[in-house]
Amino acid sequence: MSNPSLRILLLNPPHTAIGSRVPREQLPPLGLLSIGGPLLDAGFAVELLDAEFGPLSVDEVVRRVLAQAPDVLMLGHSGSTSAHPTVAEICARLKRARPALTIVYGGVFPTYHWRDVLLREPAIDVIVRGEGERTALRLMQALARGENLAGVPGLAYRRDGTAVETGQAEMILDLDEYRVGWELIDHDRYSYWGGMKAVVVQFSRGCPYLCSYCGQRGFWSRWRHRDPVKFARELARLHREHGVRLINFADELPTGSRKAWQAFLEALIAENVDLTLVGSTRAGDIVRDADILHLYKRAGVIRFLLGIESYSEATLQKIRKGASVSEDREAIRLLRAHGIISMATYVVGFDEESDRDYWHSLRHLLRYDPDQIQLLYVTPHRWTPYYDSVADRPVIQTDARKWDYKHQVLATSRLRPWRVLLWVKAIEAIVQLRPRALYRSLLHPDREVLKGMRWYVRMGRRVWLREVLEFCFRGGRTRQGPTVAEFWGESLAQEEYALAKPARRGIAIRTLQAGG
Template sequence: MKIVLLNPPHTAIGSRIPDDHLPPLGLLAVGGPLIDDGHAVRLIDCEFGPLGFEEIVARVLDDCPDLLLIGHSGSTSAHPTAKRIASDVRMTAPSVRVIYGGVFPTYHWREVLSESGAFDYVVRGEGEETVRRLVRALSSLEPLSEVPGIAYRDDDGVALATRPTEAIANLDAYRIGWELIEHRHYSYWGGKRAVVLQFSRGCPHLCNYCGQRGFWTRWRHRDPVAFAKEIARLHREEGVELINLADENPTSSRKGWLAFLNAMIAENVPVQIVGSTRADDIVRDADILHLYRKAGVVRWLLGMENTDDATLKLIKKGGTTTSDRQAIALLRQHDILSMATWVVGFEEERLSDLWRGFRQLLSYDPDQIQALYVTPHRWTPFFGLARDRTVIEPDMRKWDYKHQVLKMKHLHPVVLFLSVKLIEVAIQARPKALARVLLHRDPQQRHSMRWYTRMGRRVWFHELYEFAFRRRHFAAGPSLEVFWGAPQEAEEESMLPPRRRHPSDSAAA
């Protein structure tokens, strides 16, 4: 079959401001198995430009495809755009069948299929094997009811889902379709040729706001040596200089992560690695952090979420402010940059809480910070806690963590926004922080920090402009439950647990 994989353009500020773009790993991961099955597959990455709707439809229909697969890593905020594209394609070429995948459609499949005829099928959970089975069924006219992990409309137009699929036990069993992209077009971290990869999927921790934990069902990791070899091949054959790990928590298994670090050191390739992890894991690995740096790790984003212990307890983060501060200090000792995420917008927050958070961030002394707004997902336990809160941002494209979407009891959106902007400037423009940007002893890290500072400055002014002239959402809207629907906490795990464990897990767990 002729199959088009499509990465829709995203409206998030972070996608528009930087001059760098990263390849869509999820679509490439699905594309590899489809190519191996003999299908003619091509990728359209609409982030470049970004492409307009008319051009997107023209490119999709360029060779009269049989199937269009749409997916995006920021699937909630990208949903309106994906829906528009699917509708335009269907209006122009009704014979093209549209498959939709990602976190948002996995849980909102009922609404996706019931509210619009634009999508024919929804892939729920991991897509590598499920898409292969779905395409095989469509090619041979087999009954869709026998394909696990999908949703579709029956002959009467009723949306229904098949039994859940199993999470993939062996993540190395499916190859990534790197041939679908031109590596020279993708970069990050200031123009370095880059790709996105996953060492692991899932997270073993219980943060009740996380929209990813249940999607992946169980934490699993790739074979450490095979993963290092793939990175080395990408560097030697494609010139890749930087790996952006898309894992929620790649360091969960100390033994597995240590095996990967040693394998990377053995490969001896000058590749830089950035990603996200937990402060607790950094503190746990204090004795091997020199291997992190030697293997190429140059920055960790630490999901601290909040600087208040009571709030951390509310969201079941599991960490502490003490371990957060200690992790940043340890990373700095080994010339690894730290980016601290700081989430605001909790219902009871006051200016005094923001002030305390600012002072706490100063004591942490991170190299970079990223301020985010609490954004609920219907399938998480946190949604049940926030179900009665008022929605003030009805545009789903803004549900990207960079916009306030829920009303607060004590702070007007203007007050919260300006407070966050001032805190960002105060943290990033401290003499100590500026000195690191200008005088860091590692020239590579100095380059990285200067790139991030330039990009952050552009984003900061863009956010001010958007807030002042483009946002008109301060009027109170419906409750969160009325806006999104009833909580789906019982459906949080999107797949069945893997039937068997990866061979290396027994040694690495």
């Protein structure tokens, strides 16, 4: 039995990323809610403090946590690398004020950097590595019973002053085994897409593709999906009981199995609820599903983000993207033909680009003709294969809070940072302000598409201006920075897969292969 006197506070720390600070809308922290559901069902007293609202200052976060006086504080953030410095500061101040508080930290960054975190942040007691529903529940049960943590797989902590880990946690094969603790939030506070009441969900976890720079693939270890009918039923319930209108998919690849994705779309259509769906996927899946894209639209899909990454086939092969330029273009065309907005994300910095390369990138994106565009800066993660290829490149941004894909972090030998910014902002402006894009933002005949285009223009211009002003006045860059390896440490690529793949025990395992 769980100890009902063990009070747990889940904390979503404030984030400093530009994209999180500019929009006036806020999405709920799915990771923490996913941890909260199993803890509530086990009888623990659980509350959530979402410090992204405001956002709260560190002083206010500390004050509120101390006022609530939990026995255990659990922290995590979807932008875990750039949020880590803030997490460290909050934990240090809380531990000074209340040494007996047990602090548990989870997320992608601490999963891989657990040794450094435990060495440098004495205020943090335990790290949950990998997906956390089962591990966090077992951890809390062990703490409540006063048991040794060595018997809980998926943890890292200090023993006799040394950082130790308890082995990989076994991945959750049945994603319907644990529920999301939606009751921990006030749905009226969360919105997206122009004021629509919103939630973040996961239909699947993981991705079978081998993109060398991806910081998420190894965290989930294997692609799995939820039961399509049960998942559709949950979304319909959120709409009927809480008025949720916007569903934001956090999946890397929700469409990974055509069979499962089609079953979900058909189940959601049968629920007959007015929902709007946005998410990310691969261009190849859109091309694969050309004959069922009408189901996407009927189910409420209004936008898919497509990772274009580069105009160069050689670069796509180098980073193991597993895609082609022609496939990317066809996916955008198909989405438009079915009244679905395409957002193209394009990453700069994989190679030492010149002015000529940026010019080719602009021409390439104009030929693609996406509805929306977002340029990102390559940001190496220590646990990815890509890290080794840039380990010797100098770092120009030593503030880890800005390792968020929206700040330049790596030095470039051919172009100065200001010139890179000029190209990036010019490409975004030209692509978004070309006549076709303006028509879709001002006069598109589909009202849902028109609303999405106008919302993105309003938000995008504020982010665009904020990025330029911050670069000019609060950039914090250095000309003589350390190398990537000196800044973060040796590669952890050998530890990329965070979860152990369990032996099949007669369980119905939903994987990409089993899903069709």
